[in-house]
Amino acid sequence: MNWDPKQYLQFSQPRLRPAIDLLARVDCEQPQVVYDLGCGAGNVTRLLVERWPRAQIIGVDASSAMLAQAALALPEVRWVHHGLADWQPDALADVVYSNAALHWLPDHQRLFPALLQHLAPGGVLAVQMPRNFAAPSHTLIDATARTGPWRSRLEPLLDAAPVAAPQFYYSLLAPLTQQLDIWESEYLQLLSGKDPVKEWTKGTWLMPFLDRLEPAERAAFEAEYAQRLRVAYPPLADGGTLFPFRRLFLVARKR
């Protein structure tokens, strides 16, 4: 996928808020080794460096564009270019933190217990993932994909929602953990600018769809999707747009 740090960081403030909320729930005073999985452009990794200045912080991501931006922002951090599906740490970690990344990986039934194995006993796995896949921001991508001339090319991308219900993660992780805290928050985000919900998903979930289209078709897809979004998220009188966004949080302490 062609991640574009500029597009993604257009909404850096509302995207940062859940990362801060997740970090606030991690009870670990002096970790030595901290991984940020799917660290992206490093703006969230910066929070980890500020919280644990004496720890070795390592950011892992599969996008060289995102990592290049991260390395510019925080040259002192070690950045590892690697996919997360088969990632192995050099040493057992005290904290494995991941904000808004693991929903890109399939098979959470296998992935989450595997991540716990990379922690030292008592170590903490802290994860935030969007769970907005039943909201118009996401269902209208599917609806637009199904109704245009691009249907046959885009339909293979229409998988089931990648993040399961909170109870799934509880059943999976409770037997492997000594503490497990799982919750959801829905942020009522106020966005500004033209077609801001389209611009938001264009930095993330919409990307693989647009990547499969030629430039002219891409513009047509965006226009049709934007029109549907304006009905679902009508602009307010002052020009702002309310965009509710649900997220799942999980903080697990390994046995």
Ligand SMILES: C[S@@+](CC[C@H](N)C(=O)[O-])C[C@H]1O[C@@H](n2cnc3c(N)ncnc32)[C@H](O)[C@@H]1O
């Ligand atoms: C939405 S960004 C989040 C970045 C950062 N954690 C933040 O909160 O700002 C998702 C990141 O996950 C990375 N990513 C997605 N799938 C991945 C995979 N299978 N392996 C490694 N990185 C992946 C992407 O390259 C991207 O940088």
